[in-house]
Amino acid sequence: MLAAKGVRKRRVSGSGRTWPVYIVFLCMLPGLLHYLMFRIGPSMMTAILSFTDITGVPNTPWKFIGLDNYREFLMLQNQRDLQRAFSRTIMYSVSVTFIQNALALFVAVVINNKFIKGRNIFRAVYFLPVILGVTIVTSVWKLLASIDGPIFAFMQQVLNNPAPLFANFTYAFPAVIGIQIWMYMGYSMVLYLAGMQNISLELYEAGYIDGCNEWKSFRFITFPLLWPIITVNVLLALIGSLQSFEIIYTTTQGQFNTTTLGMMVFATAFGGRGATAGGDSIASLRQGYAASMSMILFLGVFAVTLFSQYVMNKRGGDN
Amino acid sequence: MRTAGSKTVFKFFCYFIAFLFLFIYIYPLFFAFNTSIRTREDYLRNPMGLTTTWAFENYSTAWGMAGFHNYIFNSVLYTVIATGLSLMLSMLVAFPLSRNYIPGSKFLYYMFLCGIFLPSGMIPLFQLILNLGLYNTRPGYILVMTGVNSTSVFFFYNYIKGLPRDLDEAASIDGCGYFRYVFTCVTPLILPALTSMGVLTMIGVWNDIITSTIYLVNPDLYNITRGLFVFQGNYAFDVTIRAAGLFIVAAPLVLVYIFAQRYIVDGIMAGGVKG
Numbered sequence: 146m147l148a149a150k151g152v153r154k155r156r157v158s159g160s161g162r163t164w165p166v167y168i169v170f171l172c173m174l175p176g177l178l179h180y181l182m183f184r185i186g187p188s189m190m191t192a193i194l195s196f197t198d199i200t201g202v203p204n205t206p207w208k209f210i211g212l213d214n215y216r217e218f219l220m221l222q223n224q225r226d227l228q229r230a231f232s233r234t235i236m237y238s239v240s241v242t243f244i245q246n247a248l249a250l251f252v253a254v255v256i257n258n259k260f261i262k263g264r265n266i267f268r269a270v271y272f273l274p275v276i277l278g279v280t281i282v283t284s285v286w287k288l289l290a291s292i293d294g295p296i297f298a299f300m301q302q303v304l305n306n307p308a309p310l311f312a313n314f315t316y317a318f319p320a321v322i323g324i325q326i327w328m329y330m331g332y333s334m335v336l337y338l339a340g341m342q343n344i345s346l347e348l349y350e351a352g353y354i355d356g357c358n359e360w361k362s363f364r365f366i367t368f369p370l371l372w373p374i375i376t377v378n379v380l381l382a383l384i385g386s387l388q389s390f391e392i393i394y395t396t397t398q399g400q401f402n403t404t405t406l407g408m409m410v411f412a413t414a415f416g417g418r419g420a421t422a423g424g425d426s427i428a429s430l431r432q433g434y435a436a437s438m439s440m441i442l443f444l445g446v447f448a449v450t451l452f453s454q455y456v457m458n459k460r461g462g463d464n
Numbered sequence: 465m466r467t468a469g470s471k472t473v474f475k476f477f478c479y480f481i482a483f484l485f486l487f488i489y490i491y492p493l494f495f496a497f498n499t500s501i502r503t504r505e506d507y508l509r510n511p512m513g514l515t516t517t518w519a520f521e522n523y524s525t526a527w528g529m530a531g532f533h534n535y536i537f538n539s540v541l542y543t544v545i546a547t548g549l550s551l552m553l554s555m556l557v558a559f560p561l562s563r564n565y566i567p568g569s570k571f572l573y574y575m576f577l578c579g580i581f582l583p584s585g586m587i588p589l590f591q592l593i594l595n596l597g598l599y600n601t602r603p604g605y606i607l608v609m610t611g612v613n614s615t616s617v618f619f620f621y622n623y624i625k626g627l628p629r630d631l632d633e634a635a636s637i638d639g640c641g642y643f644r645y646v647f648t649c650v651t652p653l654i655l656p657a658l659t660s661m662g663v664l665t666m667i668g669v670w671n672d673i674i675t676s677t678i679y680l681v682n683p684d685l686y687n688i689t690r691g692l693f694v695f696q697g698n699y700a701f702d703v704t705i706r707a708a709g710l711f712i713v714a715a716p717l718v719l720v721y722i723f724a725q726r727y728i729v730d731g732i733m734a735g736g737v738k739g
Contacts, residue, residue, distance in 0.1 A: 163632050164642040166567070169560045172643055176553030179610065180576065187585030187592060194588055203594055255481045267482050269725060270489050276721045276728070277714055278671025280689040284696055284710045285496045291703050293511035295495065327488070332732065339733045359474060388583070391674055395693060414587050415678050432587045443583045 195437035201414060201430030214437035234387060234405040234442075237322055238449075241386040245326045246378055249333035250371075254363060257341050268338065272331035282328050283395040286320075287311060317401040325392050329385075333378045340374035341367065376457045383453060387446045410439045500707035507704050522708035529699065530709055534684065535691035541602070542687055543669045546609040550665050551658060554613055558620035559646055563632065573621065579614030590678060600681045608679060609669050616661040619731070623657040624650070660731035663724045667717065688713050 195214055199207040219227070256267045274282050290296040290310035300316070301307050310320050344367065352362045368375075390408035393399055399408045414435035499507060503519045527533070560566045561573045589608065590599075598604025627650070635645045651658065676690040686694070692713045696706055721728065 163565070163636040164645075166565065168642045169565045172556045172646070173560055173566065176557040177572070179553060179607075180557075180579070182592070183589060183608065184579050184585070184611065184614075185575070185582065187588035188582040189585070190588035190591075191583065191585050194591070199591065201590065201594075203599070252481065252485055255478045258475075258478050260475055261478060261482060267486060269721075270486055272729075273489065273493075273718075273721065276667060276717055278667070278673075278689065278717070280671065280673045280693055281710060281714050281717070284692065284706070285492045287696065288496050288499065288703060288707055288710070289492055291706075292701075293508075294703075295512050298512065331489075335729055335732055339729075394677075395673060411586070411674070414590070432591070436587045439583065439587065446583075 191436050191439055191443075194433055195440045197433040197436075198431070199433040199436075201416075201432050207433070210433070214434045215441070217434065218438055218441065229402075230404055230406055230409055233318065233402075234407070234445075237318075237325075237405050238383060238386040240322050241325050241329075242379055242382040244322075245330050245382055246333055246375065248326070249330050249378070250337055250375070252330070253334045253337035253341065254367060257338060268331075268335065272335055274328040275332045279328070279391040279395055283324065283392060286324055287396065290320075311396045312401055314402050317397050318403045321393055321396055321403055324396070325386065325389070328392070329382070333382065336374060336378055337371065340371050344370050372457075376454070379457065380450060380454060384446055384450055387449065388442065406438065406442045406445075410435050410442060413438065496707045496710055499704055500711050502704050504702075504704055511703075519704070522704050523712060526695075526705045526709035526712060529705065530691060530695040532688070532691065532709070532712055535686055535688040538602075538685060539670055539688040542606055542609060543666050545606050546611075546669045547662055547665045549606075549610045550613055550616065551662055553610070554616035554661070555620055555650070555654075555658070556646065558617045559624055559650060561617070562621045562624040563629065576614050576617045580618075586678070593679065599679060600685065602685060605676065605679045605685070605687075608675055609672060613661070613665065615731075616665070619657055619661055620654060623654050627653055656727070656730070659724070660727040663720065663727050664731045667720070667728075670717065 196209050196211060197207050198210050198213075252271065255261075256264050261267070277285075286296075288294065292309070296310050300310060300313075304316070306313065306315060308314075311317055313320075348366050348370075349357075349362055352366055357365065388407045390399075390405060390411055393403050393405065393408045394411065397403045399412055404412075414430060414432045416430055495512075498515050499511075500522055501517070501519055502515045502522075503517045506515065506517045506519075557572075557576065561569045561576075564570075566572065593599050593604045593608065596604070598607065631649065632645070635649060636642075640649070670687075671689055672687065673689045673693060676687050680686055680690065683691075683694070692709060695709050699705055
């Protein structure tokens with residue numbers, strides 16, 4: 146009995162006998178270690194580094210300085226600067242989340258109509274910017290905004306503001322938001338389209354017999370059944386846009402009133418123009434300080450995620 | 465009830481919206497392409513007009529000016545190694561977890577799932593690479609980009625669940641080693657999942673700009689997007705050349721997209737809806 150137990154123990158569990166556990170584990174180890182060292186570990190360590198004055202300059206001594214980083218960021222720093230970065234982050238995130246999802250849902254419903262021919266082509270084109278990536282997408286828009294380009298002409302003649310788009314204190318920020326939406330609308334749309342494939346056509350037929358028009362069948366069939374996917378999409382966009390700074394970095398580098406918190410963290414830690422909300426750089430790469438900013442950003446994202454999930458679940462229950 | 469007339473209006477409206485968005489998405493790309501095949505004089509005469517020239521020499525000029533051959537070499541190297549490693553490691557993690565072959569499989573599975581929600585830890589990661597002496601080196605950059613992707617683990621985990629367990633037992637009784645089994649028997653069976661995640665990882669690595677900005681200082685090590693970014697800055701006023709450079713970088717992506725669209729969409733849905 147005991148001997149049999151011992152044999153079983155050395156083998157992997159399950160009905161039949163397969164490979165010894167140690168071999169299975171050994172093969173898994175590199176992946177596990179990589180994940181712990183390069184993903185989970187650093188993620189946790191951010192909290193610890195936020196209490197130090199560590200810099201990005203190699204071979205410089207560093208020490209724990211308690212809450213000084215947080216105090217400096219929240220109290221001592223120029224209050225107006227901080228407020229501007231906070232409100233800009235919220236504006237960026239809220240407008241991206243709402244507009245992107247509203248457009249994506251609208252477009253998905255439109256091209257999901259049975260009579261639309263070439264749906265795959267529409268879908269493929271709307272999704273293209275996601276594949277092309279941030280650098281190419283912003284390069285395209287920078288090209289459109291270059292001197293004598295269409296955006297430049299539009300700004301000169303209609304908006305009466307001749308400063309180039311990505312060096313424009315008024316319009317650079319809305320432009321960055323616009324590019325973010327342009328780029329990721331297709332992503333949300335693909336998820337909505339996929340969700341709509343799972344809604345039974347019989348429901349629409351029943352609705353048709355009961356006299357639903359297009360709006361009503363959207364309002365009372367598509368929308369409630371799509372609610373779980375809407376929740377996921379909104380949360381993804383919210384979390385993504387609160388932290389995202391790639392588009393800001395590749396267009397304005399945080400200058401011209403475009404710095405958000407994510408951009409500030411990056412610029413403070415690794416050098417760049419967006420280290421303050423005004424678009425200035427900090428000479429020494431203050432990574433401990435940046436870590437404290439990133440912790441505050443993370444707490445914000447966490448709170449917003451929980452709150453919106455709560456609200457959306459409650460809303461879903463009502464439907 | 466609706467009439468035939470209102471039905472037509474509705475159809476027209478839907479097509480109108482679909483084509484309007486098509487225009488919004490195509491026009492910027494078309495403008496860039498149109499610009500890329502114009503001579504400088506032709507562009508300056510009428511920046512917004514259609515091209516009257518077919519100046520494909522812009523492409524060779526851009527290639528020469530930016531030194532794209534070096535960037536492309538780097539990018540291919542980074543993409544192939546990082547994607548290959550990432551898939552291999554993720555698969556070796558996902559398989560035993562999915563089969564419950566390891567004590568604590570459930571715990572490890574949730575640990576990998578956490579990765580989707582945890583913040584990126586950019587700063588400690590930088591310190592780690594710096595202290596390992598891998599800053600500004602190819603191996604350092606590849607290590608950071610490899611990432612045993614939570615989405616991949618999750619995707620493979622679910623996919624492997626669908627494979628019959630009898631197969632494992634039959635293979636192990638016949639004396640097939642574990643490593644060999646995973647790579648010769650499991651791999652072909654989960655090929656669609658591997659392709660989906662492979663293509664997505666590849667695109668992610670190829671398009672990376674932030675990580676290469678952080679870790680690569682030496683221009684000889686730049687990947688192609690970083691190369692493009694620097695090139696765009698250096699030749700800000702050479703619009704036609706910039707446009708050509710942009711399409712040199714975009715071409716491989718568009719090709720991959722055309723051939724692997726189905727896998728990309730599958731991967732996105734797996735990562736987005738469930739993850």
